Amino acid sequence: MLTVTMKVNGINSRHDVPDNTLLVSFLRETMGLTGTHVGCDTSQCGACNIHLNGESVKACSILAAQAEGAEVTTIEGIANGDTLHPMQQAFHENHGLQCGFCTPGMVMSAIELVEKNKNLSERDIREGLEGNICRCTGYHNIVKSVQAAAEKMGG
């Protein structure tokens, strides 16, 4: 066992976990934040994307111990009370999801993409979401959602 300390969605968290605990298990099982999903569990699908110190990463491919002292943001941490994050709102308005399984990862990935890049073209968005797999939508409405959110977020 080891003690892991990190700030998750603005709240300081400290837990004893087995050494080989993955960050995604720490979030889902230890902290009960099940919005972050495990899809492929092989670093391909991006359903487990979260922000680690402001950068999107695959929580299934990082040990909780590697996030010691880090600031972590999950899908649960981006809305402002009852007001959805502009990216969440855009997915809602543009039908950017069907089953919703990939959505938390898509939203976290897209937020970083828009925050780091201005004037994204459709191609930039499609390339930027390469690490996120959706099996329902065919991606068109996801791209539309990101474009709409980018306008609202000043991208």
Add this chain to the structure above:
Amino acid sequence: MITLAEDGKFLAGGMTLIPTLKQRLANPDRLIDLSGCALTGIEDEGQSIRIGAMSRHVDVAESAIVQKSIPAVADLASHIGDRQVRNRGTIGGSLANNDPSACYPSALLALDGTVHTQRRSIASEDYLTGMFDTDLEEDEIVIAVSLPKPEKAAYMKFPNPASRYAMVGVFVAKFSDGVKVAVTGAGEDGVFRAGNLEAALNADFDSAAIADGVISSDGLMSDIHASAEYRAHLICEMTRRAVKACR
């Protein structure tokens, strides 16, 4: 510290090692995280650039020094995996793993770079010893990599559409004393220099100088993604595209 661990492993960005552990393909008794070892930083050293081993792919892709000195390397780094992988994976980790389909080994070899460890500097030809194999000792850590600046260079890869690893990747580097061509993703022994292509380009540095069939399928990988013959074809085509893209 590694000597205290019977079967310890060094952990860089973890983009290969963590999935390997999850599949129980490796079972080290201890992991030593190198992220706190101050192995980052990218420096212009005149004739070459020196990249700290723990520089992530995103750091290399966005480095003004790399973009200016060897834009082909910045371009290569910007197309490894996906954004999430580039936010974690490192040049040192990639070169220590020497995956036969990884991008970086081709840049190291074509640029005739040098791998620096805590006790010595290793020339690329000596360092890359085969598929998933390097000259590193068990307790040896890559500290940094030096890459000489070419006159011009380009990297072209034909990515596997699912994994985005190179099914074939070709790094072409033109120096004042000749052209070097390194091929990844194709060789049964990992990355290799393509002498035939170098000879053709030394005679005439033009994409038209690469004739179909100049690369034999002998010694190339054949798997569900591509036959050895198809890989041989792709090597020629990626080389032509790299020559056209050289800058």
